[in-house]
Amino acid sequence: xxxxxxxxxxxxxxxxxxxxxxxxxxxxxxxxxxxxxxxxxxxxxxxxxxxxxxxxxxxxxxxxxxxxxxxxxxxxxxxxxxxxxxxxxxxxxxxxxxxxxxxxxxxxxxxxxxxxxxxxxxxxxxxxxxxxxxxxxxxxxxxxxxxxxxxxxxxxxxxxxxxxxxxxxxxxxxxxxxxxxxxxxxxxxxxxxxxxxxxxxxxxxxxxxxxxxxxxxxxxxxxxxxxxxxxxxxxxxxxxxxxxxxxxxxxxxxxxxxxxxxxxxxxxxxxxxxxxxxxxxxxxxxxxxxxxxxxxxxxxxxxxxxxxxxxxxxxxxxxxxxxxxxxxxxxxxxxxxxxxxxxxxxxxxxxxxxxxxxxxxxxxxxxxxxxxxxxxxxxxxxxxxxxxxxxxxxxxxxxxxxxxxxxxxxxxxxxxxxxxxxxxxxxxxxxxxxxx
Ligand code: SF4
Numbered sequence: 419x420x421x422x423x424x425x426x427x428x429x430x431x432x433x434x435x436x437x438x439x440x441x442x443x444x445x446x447x448x449x450x451x452x453x454x455x456x457x458x459x460x461x462x463x464x465x466x467x468x469x470x471x472x473x474x475x476x477x478x479x480x481x482x483x484x485x486x487x488x489x490x491x492x493x494x495x496x497x498x499x500x501x502x503x504x505x506x507x508x509x510x511x512x513x514x515x516x517x518x519x520x521x522x523x524x525x526x527x528x529x530x531x532x533x534x535x536x537x538x539x540x541x542x543x544x545x546x547x548x549x550x551x552x553x554x555x556x557x558x559x560x561x562x563x564x565x566x567x568x569x570x571x572x573x574x575x576x577x578x579x580x581x582x583x584x585x586x587x588x589x590x591x592x593x594x595x596x597x598x599x600x601x602x603x604x605x606x607x608x609x610x611x612x613x614x615x616x617x618x619x620x621x622x623x624x625x626x627x628x629x630x631x632x633x634x635x636x637x638x639x640x641x642x643x644x645x646x647x648x649x650x651x652x653x654x655x656x657x658x659x660x661x662x663x664x665x666x667x668x669x670x671x672x673x674x675x676x677x678x679x680x681x682x683x684x685x686x687x688x689x690x691x692x693x694x695x696x697x698x699x700x701x702x703x704x705x706x707x708x709x710x711x712x713x714x715x716x717x718x719x720x721x722x723x724x725x726x727x728x729x730x731x732x733x734x735x736x737x738x739x740x741x742x743x744x745x746x747x748x749x750x751x752x753x754x755x756x757x758x759x760x761x762x763x764x765x766x767x768x769x770x771x772x773x774x775x776x777x778x779x780x781x782x783x784x785x786x787x788x789x790x791x792x793x794x795x796x797x798x799x800x801x802x803x804x805x806x807x808x809x810x811x812x813x814x815x816x817x818x819x820x821x822x823x824x825x826x827x828x829x830x831x832x833x834x835x836x837x838x839x840x841x842x843x844x845x846x847x848x849x850x851x852x853x854x
Contacts, residue, residue, distance in 0.1 A: 425463065442518060582618075593642050600644050717747065810847070836854075
C-alpha cells in the first residue's frame with residue numbers, strides 16, 4: 419500500500435483542508451505514515467499568514483525534504499507567489515489552499531493510486547453515454563450572465579470553472595480510451611477561468627492557465643478533433659482562430675448571437691452585446707477561410723419591432739452563417755424578460771420564425787452547394803446498410819448535418835477518411851471515398 423506522510427500547519431481552516439485531503443487519501447486506499455522514514459511521499463499543508471508562520475512552513479518543508487526527499491506543498495504559502503519554489507526548488511508540486519483536487523492530482527502523478535479491484539472495473543474515462551469515438555468535455559458549470567430570457571443561472575448558479583489540470587487529464591484519459599473527437603461545452607466557454615482569475619493549474623508537470631485559449635492549445639496537442647461550443651464573441655475569441663487555421667482545433671465556432679439589433683441585445687442583457695459582430699465574423703473568415711460558423715437566434719423577443727426584426731434578417735444575409743438554429747421567443751417561467759413591455763403576439767412570433775428560416779434556408783443551401791467537388795476529412799459515426807454515415811469539421815454530432823459515403827468498405831465508427839463531395843440535400847452531403 420503506498421504511504422503518505424502528512425504535516426499540517428496553520429489555522430483551523432487549514433486543519434479542515436488537511437482533514438479533507440487525508441480523508442480522500444484513505445478513501446483511495448493510501449496508508450498514512452506516522453513518520454518521514456516510512457512514507458513514500460510527504461504532503462505539507464502550510465500557513466502563510468504572518469512572517470513567523472511563513473518561516474515555520476518553509477522550515478517544515480525543508481525538514482520533510484531532508485528526511486524524505488519527496489514533498490508536495492499545499493496551503494496558504496502555496497498561494498504566495500514563487501516563495502516555496504524559490505526556497506525549495508526540489509518540491510514536487512505546489513498548490514494553494516482549498517485545493518483538494520489539485521493535491522490529489524499531484525499525489526496521483528508522483529505516487530500512483532493502489533489498485534482497487536472494485537472501482538478499477540470502471541474504465542479511466544468513466545462511463546459515457548456517447549458513442550465510443552466522441553465525448554463531451556464539460557469545463558465549467560453555471561454562468562455569470564443574467565440574460566433576461568434565461569433561468570440557467572438561477573438553477574445552476576454562477577460560473578465555476580473546473581481545474582484545468584483535471585479537465586486536461588480527463589481529456590487525455592478519453593483519448594487513451596479511443597475517443598477521436600472532444601466536444602468542449604459549458605454555459606459560456608469563452609468565460610472559462612474568469613472566476614479563478616485565470617489562475618494556472620498543472621498538467622503533465624507544466625503550468626497551464628485556466629483560460630479558453632490555453633485550454634484549446636493544450637487540447638489541440640492531443641491529436642484528436644477538438645470542437646468548441648457556446649463561445650461568446652468576447653475579444654479574446656480572436657486568439658483561438660489561429661489555432662483553427664493551423665489545424666490544432668477544428669475550424670468550427672458555435673457562437674450564440676441571439677439577435678442583431680443593439681437595443682434587443684441590451685434588453686436581452688447578452689454578454690458581449692456591444693461587439694460589432696459582422697466585423698468580427700469577417701476577421702475570423704480572413705484568418706481562417708475554412709471556418710464553419712454556427713449560431714442560434716430568438717425572434718419575437720418582447721418589444722422586438724418589425725424594423726428590428728428586419729435588422730436581424732439583414733444581419734443574417736450579411737453574415738452568411740453556415741449553421742443556424744432559431745426559436746420563437748417563449749416565456750419561460752421565472753425569466754425576467756416576461757415582465758418586459760410590448761410582448762410580441764404568438765402568431766407574429768411564428769410568422770417571424772418562418773420568415774427567418776426562409777432567409778437562412780437559402781443561405782445554408784447555397785453554402786452546402788458550394789461544397790460539391792471539395793475534398794473533406796471526415797470521421798465515421800455509423801454504418802447503415804451500404805452507407806457509411808460520417809461528419810466533417812463542419813458538422814457537430816446531433817445538431818448539424820452528416821456526410822453519407824457511398825460504396826465505402828471496411829470502415830467502422832471512429833475511422834477518419836478523405837472523401838470528395840458529389841451532391842447535397844437540404845442538410846446533408848453525399849460523397850465518394852478517396853482514401854483512408
Ligand atoms: S443564456 Fe445567458 S444567462 Fe443563460 S447560460 Fe447563456 S450566457 Fe448565461
